[in-house]
Amino acid sequence: MIQRKQQIAGIALVVLLLVLAGLTLFSQTLQTVLLPKVTTAKADKKTLTFRIEGSGPITPRKQIELISDSGWKLEKVHVRHAEQVKKGQILITFDGTEAQQQILDAEDELKKRKLNRELIAEQFVTAQRTGDEGEIRKAKRDLELDGLDSDIAMRRIETLRRDLERKRTLTAPADGIVTNLQAEEGRSILQGQPVLTIVETGEGFQFTFTADKDSADLMQLGEKVLVNVQGDKPLKSEGTVAEIKDATGGSGGGSAGNPDVDSGNLDGNAKGQKTIVVHVSGDDLKGGELASVSLVRPFQEQGLVISKKWLRKDGTGSYVFVVRENRSSLGNTYTVQKAYVNTGKGNDDEIVVLDGVYPEENIVTESSEPLQEGNRIRLN
Amino acid sequence: MIKGWVAPLLRSLLLILIASLLLMPVVLTVVNSFMTERDIMANYGMLGKTDTSLFVNLKWIPDWVSFQQYGEVLISTPKFLYLFWNSVSMVVPIIIGQALVAILAAFAFGKLSFPGREGLFFLYLMTMLMPFQVTLVPNYLMADRLGLLNHPGSIILPGVFAPFGVFLLRQFMLHIHSSYIEAAKMDGAGTLRILVSIALPMVKPGIAALVVLLFVDYWNMVEQPLIFLQDAAKQPLSVFLSHIQDDVLGVSFAVSVVYMMPMVLLFLSAERYFIEGIQLSGVKG
Amino acid sequence: MKSDTIPKAFSRRMARFFRSDAFSAIGLLAPSLAGFALFYLIPFGQSVLTSFQDRLGGSFTLSNYKELLLSSSFQKAASNTFSFTAVSVPILVAISLLLALLLNQRVFIRNWLRTAYVLPLVVPVASIVLVWQILFDWNGALNAVLQQFGLDRQDWMKSNWAGFVIVLVYVWKNIGYNVILFLAGLQNIPDQYYEIANLEGASSARKLFGITLTYLTPTTFLVVLMSVLNSFKVFRETYLVAGAYPHDSIYMMQHYMNNMFLSLDIQKVSSAAVLMALCIMVLVFVLFRTERMFRSYME
Numbered sequence: 001m002i003q004r005k006q007q008i009a010g011i012a013l014v015v016l017l018l019v020l021a022g023l024t025l026f027s028q029t030l031q032t033v034l035l036p037k038v039t040t041a042k043a044d045k046k047t048l049t050f051r052i053e054g055s056g057p058i059t060p061r062k063q064i065e066l067i068s069d070s071g072w073k074l075e076k077v078h079v080r081h082a083e084q085v086k087k088g089q090i091l092i093t094f095d096g097t098e099a100q101q102q103i104l105d106a107e108d109e110l111k112k113r114k115l116n117r118e119l120i121a122e123q124f125v126t127a128q129r130t131g132d133e134g135e136i137r138k139a140k141r142d143l144e145l146d147g148l149d150s151d152i153a154m155r156r157i158e159t160l161r162r163d164l165e166r167k168r169t170l171t172a173p174a175d176g177i178v179t180n181l182q183a184e185e186g187r188s189i190l191q192g193q194p195v196l197t198i199v200e201t202g203e204g205f206q207f208t209f210t211a212d213k214d215s216a217d218l219m220q221l222g223e224k225v226l227v228n229v230q231g232d233k234p235l236k237s238e239g240t241v242a243e244i245k246d247a248t249g250g251s252g253g254g255s256a257g258n259p260d261v262d263s264g265n266l267d268g269n270a271k272g273q274k275t276i277v278v279h280v281s282g283d284d285l286k287g288g289e290l291a292s293v294s295l296v297r298p299f300q301e302q303g304l305v306i307s308k309k310w311l312r313k314d315g316t317g318s319y320v321f322v323v324r325e326n327r328s329s330l331g332n333t334y335t336v337q338k339a340y341v342n343t344g345k346g347n348d349d350e351i352v353v354l355d356g357v358y359p360e361e362n363i364v365t366e367s368s369e370p371l372q373e374g375n376r377i378r379l380n
Numbered sequence: 381m382i383k384g385w386v387a388p389l390l391r392s393l394l395l396i397l398i399a400s401l402l403l404m405p406v407v408l409t410v411v412n413s414f415m416t417e418r419d420i421m422a423n424y425g426m427l428g429k430t431d432t433s434l435f436v437n438l439k440w441i442p443d444w445v446s447f448q449q450y451g452e453v454l455i456s457t458p459k460f461l462y463l464f465w466n467s468v469s470m471v472v473p474i475i476i477g478q479a480l481v482a483i484l485a486a487f488a489f490g491k492l493s494f495p496g497r498e499g500l501f502f503l504y505l506m507t508m509l510m511p512f513q514v515t516l517v518p519n520y521l522m523a524d525r526l527g528l529l530n531h532p533g534s535i536i537l538p539g540v541f542a543p544f545g546v547f548l549l550r551q552f553m554l555h556i557h558s559s560y561i562e563a564a565k566m567d568g569a570g571t572l573r574i575l576v577s578i579a580l581p582m583v584k585p586g587i588a589a590l591v592v593l594l595f596v597d598y599w600n601m602v603e604q605p606l607i608f609l610q611d612a613a614k615q616p617l618s619v620f621l622s623h624i625q626d627d628v629l630g631v632s633f634a635v636s637v638v639y640m641m642p643m644v645l646l647f648l649s650a651e652r653y654f655i656e657g658i659q660l661s662g663v664k665g
Numbered sequence: 666m667k668s669d670t671i672p673k674a675f676s677r678r679m680a681r682f683f684r685s686d687a688f689s690a691i692g693l694l695a696p697s698l699a700g701f702a703l704f705y706l707i708p709f710g711q712s713v714l715t716s717f718q719d720r721l722g723g724s725f726t727l728s729n730y731k732e733l734l735l736s737s738s739f740q741k742a743a744s745n746t747f748s749f750t751a752v753s754v755p756i757l758v759a760i761s762l763l764l765a766l767l768l769n770q771r772v773f774i775r776n777w778l779r780t781a782y783v784l785p786l787v788v789p790v791a792s793i794v795l796v797w798q799i800l801f802d803w804n805g806a807l808n809a810v811l812q813q814f815g816l817d818r819q820d821w822m823k824s825n826w827a828g829f830v831i832v833l834v835y836v837w838k839n840i841g842y843n844v845i846l847f848l849a850g851l852q853n854i855p856d857q858y859y860e861i862a863n864l865e866g867a868s869s870a871r872k873l874f875g876i877t878l879t880y881l882t883p884t885t886f887l888v889v890l891m892s893v894l895n896s897f898k899v900f901r902e903t904y905l906v907a908g909a910y911p912h913d914s915i916y917m918m919q920h921y922m923n924n925m926f927l928s929l930d931i932q933k934v935s936s937a938a939v940l941m942a943l944c945i946m947v948l949v950f951v952l953f954r955t956e957r958m959f960r961s962y963m964e
Contacts, residue, residue, distance in 0.1 A: 005648060006648065006649045006650070006651065006652070007649070008648075009645045009646075009647075009648030009649035010645070010649035010650075012645050013642060013645035013646055013649060016641055016642060016645065017642065020454070020461060020464060020638075023454050023455065023461055024458070024461040024462070024464075024465060034455070034456070333456065333457060376456065387771075388770070388771040388772050388773065389773070391767055391770060391771075391772050392772045392773040392774065392778075394767065395764070395767055395768060395772055395778050396774075396778065398764065398782075399778050399781035399782060400781075402781060402782060402784070402785055402837060402840065402841075403781055403784065403785075404796075405785075405788075405793045405796035405797070405837075406784065406785070406788055406793070408796050408799075409792060409793065409795070409796055424799060427798055427799065427802050427804060427805070435804050435805070435806070435808060435809035435812065436799050436802065436804055436805055436806055436809065438799065438806040438809075480696075481696050481697045481700065482697065484693040484694070484696060484697060485693060485694050485696075485697035485698070487693055488689070488690040488693040488694045489694075492686040492687075492689055492690040492693070493686050493687075494685075494686055494687035494690040494691070495687065497690070500694075500698075503706065504701070506945075506946065506949070507701075507705050507706075507709075509890075509894060509945055509949055510941075510942055510945055511894060511897035511898070511919075511941065511945065512897075512898070513897065513900070513918060513919050513922045513923075513937075513938065513941060514709075514938045514941050514942045514945070515705060515709075516922070516926070516938075517708070517709070517712050517922075517934050517935055517938040518704065518705050518706075518707075518708030518709040518711070518712055518938075519704055519705075519708070520926065521708040521711060521712060521931070522703060522704050522707070522708040525708075537700065537704060538704040538705075540700060541697065541700025541701045541703070541704050541705070543701060543705070546697055570689075571686075571689035571692075571693070572689075575693070596786065596787050599789060600789045600790060600791075600901070602790070602791065602901050602904065602905065603900065603901065603904075603919075603923070606904075606923070607923070607926050607927070617791070618789060618790075618791045619791075621789070621791035621792065621794065621905075632795055633795065636791070636792035636793070636795060637792070639789055639791065639792050640788050640789050640792040640793075643787050643788070643789060644784065644787060644788065646787075647783070647784070647787040648780070651780060651783070654783070654787075655779075655783070655845050658842060658845045658846065659845060659846065659849040
């Protein structure tokens with residue numbers, strides 16, 4: 001009995017030690033078999049940058065449309081398209097024949113009136129001679145009326161003359177470049193129609209593009225930006241953000257700068273779109289060139305940056321699996337845990353996490369098996 | 381007739397009652413090692429917490445038998461096994477070393493006469509009687525000088541040269557009748573020859589006893605590693621078990637069982653030698 | 666001639682020496698002695714020296730001892746250890762003697778019972794610590810029982826009850842050891858003594874006190890000595906149950922030494938070790954003396 005007890009105990013001891021030895025040798029292998037393997041990375045503390053792109057045709061900041069106010073025929077066009085003109089330079093001479101005719105008519109009318117006046121003066125003299133009080137008064141009144149009439153006629157002539165003088169020529173109101181030249185010699189332009197446009201080069205150029213609100217928020221008024229101009233020859237110019245305003249549906253040139261947002265989605269959605277006006281200065285600009293900006297901006301929301309691929313979603317929201325190290329005196333074990341995150345903005349592959357993860361946390365990037373909350377894992 | 385039968389039974393029952401009280405902690409540990417971690421936490425999770433009015437729920441029978449703890453300890457967390465082998469790797473060299481050194485010295489003390497024998501043996505005896513708090517100081521000083529601190533050698537070497545083995549085996553050697561040795565001497569056998577072919581077979585039970593007693597002693601050691609080994613990874617299971625309660629309460633019963641099992645089994649398989657050793661030495665355990 | 670005989674005699678003596686026990690003994694003792702000296706004797710001698718040395722100059726001084734004896738934590742540790750030993754050793758010896766006496770009579774499954782009593786001795790303390798905590802924690806099983814009987818619960822490990830708990834653990838652990846020793850002692854009492862007593866018609870009580878306990882006295886001395894020595898080991902239990910800084914009532918010499926160790930106060934540790942060694946030596950000396958006196962009285 002006793003002997004047997006001792007034997008059993010001895011065998012059990014040997015078996016125990018062998019089992020423990022075996023387990024020790026294979027524990028690494030067993031772990032490999034039993035636990036999902038994961039790769040981890042830490043959230044980046046970098047500032048996530050965002051690319052804003054937009055383009056639009058360059059337009060002058062200030063241009064003056066000269067309008068035909070007479071409807072006269074054009075006698076002479078002194079300038080060509082795109083010609084540089086100085087303030088006061090005569091641009092176009094109109095054919096003033098019609099007006100001159102009117103003046104001549106009026107002058108003749110006046111002459112007729114002078115002749116008529118002599119008659120009235122004679123009647124007055126006659127009336128005085130007769131001494132008839134009534135006759136005298138009437139003749140005197142006639143004389144005064146006539147004087148007034150000829151004053152009016154003379155003023156009219158004067159007006160016509162000035163008018164002719166003014167309308168005869170079209171002069172440049174400011175230094176600039178002639179564009180949109182409609183005038184052709186020999187043709188007439190209807191009253192109120194534009195004849196040509198003077199672009200005031202001294203005032204610079206601008207271009208406009210729309211961008212979604214998020215990117216627009218990253219820009220500031222008065223901010224300097226680099227503008228690429230594709231004209232006859234490509235050139236770079238400095239621009240200034242002059243205006244950021246709510247886009248009125250569909251207006252504004254250029255394209256939205258955010259590749260992240262489906263522009264169709266937000267088109268016409270005034271809340272999402274902003275029109276940005278950029279002033280461009282540059283002597284070589286003429287207007288009409290295609291200008292584009294490409295800005296790299298840090299996000300205003302500063303947080304940790306993670307790859308979008310790490311994010312998973314469930315009913316509660318977006319989360320990442322983070323590795324929790326369970327420090328125990330038995331050895332550290334690792335489990336994964338869902339960490340729900342508040343994400344901010346992101347670009348193509350990265351996104352800002354506002355809260356939910358800490359800088360030192362290991363975030364699961366890849367795993368050999370689908371993970372669930374609380375799974376024990378093996379770190380790669 | 382009945383009287384002669386009743387008294388032993390009553391005595392036996394009383395002794396069994398006391399024995400079961402003594403075994404209670406061991407049984408409780410073993411039984412609880414088959415509970416799930418969840419059960420353990422539910423029953424004992426409030427240990428050491430002052431912010432709860434819950435009491436532990438002493439469980440004698442698990443709701444269901446589970447090997448979860450063992451799986452956790454033996455398979456999922458290799459560190460436990462490493463510590464286990466830490467213990468083994470300190471205890472085994474000590475036992476082998478001390479047995480070898482002690483056999484030689486014990487034979488000299490027990491069976492050879494030389495001047496200063498009694499005085500020298502008295503030194504061994506007194507040192508053996510010293511509580512480890514006293515011997516720890518010289519051990520520490522020497523380990524420090526030899527640059528052994530934080531190295532298992534700082535525990536193994538003093539263990540190998542501890543005087544207990546010499547003392548215990550001398551007790552066994554004394555029981556060898558001198559006539560055997562005299563006879564061998566007549567045949568012209570050298571001392572070493574006598575030791576190996578006569579004394580050694582006769583003190584086998586003594587060696588067995590020494591092995592068991594040393595195993596019990598060093599498997600249990602807490603103080604030496606606590607002081608000599610700063611590095612937690614080098615410490616044996618015994619030290620580690622002392623701060624197990626908080627963080628791995630759920631598996632600590634299984635850990636305890638695995639830790640006590642080799643000793644219990646060794647004891648059961650060599651109980652005779654163990655008891656003989658204690659009776660003969662009357663010292664240490 | 667003369668110059669010839671001396672080497673001859675010398676070589677003869679040498680030859681005899683080589684064949685003598687003494688030479689063999691040196692060879693056999695060499696490994697043990699070398700290690701023993703290296704790890705125990707020399708450094709202990711050194712720590713004795715250190716204990717008398719000034720912290721800075723190294724000159725002879727008793728200030729380490731003075732400082733030690735005046736230190737309140739040492740006093741506390743020493744008195745706790747002393748009172749613990751004074752209380753626990755008699756309890757342990759009495760219980761184990763009782764058990765051994767019972768076990769030495771006709772009982773069933775004696776071997777199994779003996780195994781059961783000895784088992785706590787081999788169960789690693791660290792394995793069982795958890796059970797002690799379950800029993801004696803503030804939320805522990807003992808308090809749960811007390812609560813059921815409508816009694817106030819106790820913070821066993823953090824009150825004066827801690828000493829009681831430690832005594833319990835100590836008894837649990839060491840009972841088997843003493844039972845083994847007592848059983849051996851009991852079996853060494855020749856059966857004839859009892860037979861003679863039976864013939865003389867002595868009562869059981871008379872047999873117990875006249876024969877059993879009397880002839881068990883040498884064993885008892887040994888048991889007491891071992892119990893005292895083992896009581897120093899109770900640090901292990903206290904440390905594991907209560908940590909490095911337990912409740913005041915169980916702050917033992919061992920804690921003191923341990924904490925001094927960790928603060929690397931070698932002077933203090935050395936002097937404490939020397940003091941402790943002295944106490945043990947005195948204790949052993951006294952016990953052996955009384956045993957010898959007792960023996961000569963018996964004969």
